[in-house]
Amino acid sequence: STLVTAGVYLLIRFHDLLCVNNFMFIIGSFTMFMSGLGANFEMDLKKIIALSTLSQLGVMMMILSLGLWELAFFHLLSHALFKSLLFLCAGVFIHSMGDIQDIRFLGGMETGCPASSFFFVACSLSLCGFPFLSGFYSKEYYFSESYMMLNMNFFMYTAIIMGTLFTVTYSVRLGYYLFFKNLGLKSLVHLEEHMVMIAPMSVLFITAVSAGSAMSWFYFPSYLVFLSSFFKLSVLFLVLTFFMIMYQLMIILDLYILAITSKWIHFLGTMWFMPLLSTYMISPSLHLGRQLIKFVDQGWVEAVGAQGSYYLLSKKSSFFDYFFWLNIKSYLVIFLMFSVFIIILI
Template identity: 45%
Template structure:
């Protein structure tokens, strides 16, 4: 229904807005607003479709779990928070959905209660708190306009100082939620959550919330802010693509792939093409959800092993899952005419047509090449190479619920892109490029595939032979030491300085001039008084003797 309504609203160019007045303070009304336009309805339909498939898939994946009902309720709350965020044109109601996503994601990341999950949950929650605080500050600044319905002020308040400040805070919030540099460390760490949750988080809910917010706010961004965002997002895209080529954890490779695609969405958004960013957001949601589902199926069959070096030859053991996995991977690479191709190819061709400098152009195409590279490396390790698991294995495509959930998505992965491009762009983009530039995207894709295949064959050999290669791979796979900086970088120095302050102030001069020294003085005085009181008779008689002797001296 949501999908068909969105098509209808788009055709007749129609929007609906509902407002419920909650409270009015000094003529500023706190209202609960609901905006139903083609964008929110279309995104909502995608979120509902993917989440229904994921919950269906969870029936089998989480089978045997003692807290199955609690898990399903948490996922439901997660989706509900996302819905609230999508339909809100009001910053206060957006904050409800935004914080709901943050809190429920923490509960889901620490679902398997162990030390690693708790650490991952903490870095996820604390990174997202920065964005929450930025949103709270933008709510406080928006009080200047007398209403929190940001949708009214975006365009004509663009040059206003308050709106510039709000747009800066909103970009900061979007960067934390969508894990751009320097907040990237939480995204691979959040893989500690169960795989159905990862599928939901990385396709259409948590990480896309930041991009969606920026798509809604894009009209009020200044050129300087756009340029800063473009630089940061392009660096994120490149860093994630490079890191995924050195990673061996199946889920982390797909998580870094999400990070790379988020960088792509942000960078095309900061070039002013917000419709293209939204289009890629939707197509990416489809194949990324399926990719995680296939990964969960493999992990489930291999006794919860996530290292791709344990896998290999799975195409013979899990043919249907492997087919889904390969199709969604090819869609991610942008193979013609799968859903990922329509958005990715269009983005690269638009960037080829634009007046961009060499750095941005190179980063766009290099990142695309790296995407294909790590994808083919992953396929080689998991599906094609030698089978490296235990000899007493039992692998099969037997799970009805899991396959049904994946089957529901596979048709959209294949046909979704063409369907969306017909709906969203009724008058198509006019692409005018030379033959070489037109074929450049395809050339980069093929080149990346070849490099990925060669790299996966020889990387292990090099890492054993060459220490420098091993060192560089360690640096790249740790996301340029981002996770180290995000943990030790932000808590080592404050704790160290706190220790110095404690030593010099609390145990130093303030202690000497303050309570401890006063206590010691009073104690020594009271000890002296005690000695006097205990020997009062002796002292009295001694004083009498001294007095008599002094008297005798003065008399004679």
Template identity: 50%
Template structure:
């Protein structure tokens, strides 16, 4: 709370504070740790700390009976500290410390349950994020040209310099891996192998938002070309994940794909030039997504670790409070008027509609909004209403008061934070002038999406499922356009297969017989012959003498 009020003070007074801590001085060289405190970093830190405190409180009961509970809590704390370091750093080196801290601790948390699925998911997460870490290391190397790693000084001043352009491309690549944009999207649903409190933290305010936050900080240095590329990739990610969530039956993966869709939304509005709107949506999204995962965790916990939504149904009778929270979060995610998600989402879409870029951007934004509502209502139908499809021998109840308290701490903010933040962050209101139809377009798409989602769930319609050879559209769209296959087997299968061919042809084939082995055999035979000569040199000498004498005699006669 103190950080929140401090950020309000900084915002009102238009303050920005850079703190330099001299860690070490050696022969006139100083190692300095720099911290940047402005309204943005303080506000984001207050949200991260509030959400993580609720998640840790919730974990006490969710992870009850776990042998290594202390280790789990310490890992979560390390995770939050890494994020803090990343938020307050105006320096690329200290950002890398926080960035790598997030990557390493997330690996430890994803493999927490230590089964084959967790190990696979952890490896995919770690290796996907390494690509971005390398990009960040390269940008650190290039920034050495400026004499300091405090990027905050150079963003606008050196905008036209090609080195700064190169650095901004590297930073965008790093942000794309951490925020799971195409083609690095497959690790995000795989990371659901982690315990649910971790998912709640990762998908709301820490790991995946780190990339967006870095781009918000760097946005002043982006060229037009880079923004076009980012806009295209992020809008495709938003559309792809919204479509994929409509074919998914795993509760946590549906919510993970919805996170991916919202990250695409944040990045695309950032690429359109409104970084403050991206930050606004980042904060409101963090609240309702954390609560959404907590509700999902409570449902999974009570259903004996069952995550398939087809086994749920009619939960509103058994778990009324959890389902109420779940429904409010879902509606906030859809952008239902006057919940927190509405203020940021509606503003983003209207600002996009004010622009005159092209029909592709316009269409994909509205389609993605429709798809978000579609999978949300499908999820609501499968879980909260309808028939109860689980085992008749069950222990469904809302006896977990600690978990309910943790969830209740967030619900007021989910409802009210949107309006509160919009008053705080935009003291001068945006003036948006749109025709009546365009003004209602968001509402129309929400209603159409809700109707489609409900109908598809009610009649078990497999949407537009048709086959193309051995590939069906539902398998193609449901597996995120085959991206998990490309990320795993695509970089794994062919190198191993070509290695087998190489072994057969070169190491164990005729190449070896006529090449290395044959040459070795021939050289060995020649060296043995010379060895024979050198071992018997006296005999050879006499023999040569006899031959010489015979040769002379022949010449005489």
């Protein structure tokens, strides 16, 4: 969760070379939009969390493009805390269910893994920017500063709001499949939690809840932002509204079925046919590389080079070794016959 943001950290270190960059903002918003929308149709637990990390990576790039490098670093730190705990909880779920990563088979996890489920829900709320959790403070500063900027247009505001709403939708969807949908395989697998995992997860949970407020109070200056109550509460109202809407949608219909039946939704849910671009278009080059390795690197090069020389020398040495041992046997036979002949003469 932190290694993938190393590029953002490098840009933060060289923030003096950057200024308010609209192109970087557009790239970050598209990254956040594509990954957030793709996470709403993904069924692999680890891929959903990975797409969530990619979405937050786009958020960091958007914050950095506005010149708010301190706020980008603040969001990087807070995101690293609760996202690492999310990955640990996902590892506990997958290990407890016999290495199953499909969320359609992971229902009812709160009965077998209550502590991990509690940590997972808390981190998901922090990811959505729930008030007074770690992720709330960085996002609150982000919205406040973006509203106060004069160079913001309608597209930028829409991208910020849509990114936040997508975060809520895939978090609610993931929580519904893990905890509210009773279609898991818990009757076939023994669910249990070990203290070896609970102890570090408890430490991360404390930091994921309190580190955001601690960093905002002790390490970052207090910004004096004058915003109306409408702007301050609009984001929270939209988050809660989409939370309820998404929960009702998950009860009524399945977004995975929509992704298969509808072409447009399938196009958007697969990150704009990203699997096709990353697999089928590069498969000819991979096949060519495999053939080159087979016939050149492991073929003629090895036959003429080191392996061929080794095989030739081994074969010739074994041939001469045969005659060497044959001569020794001949010498022994002649010596034995000569000894017998001497004994007979005596």
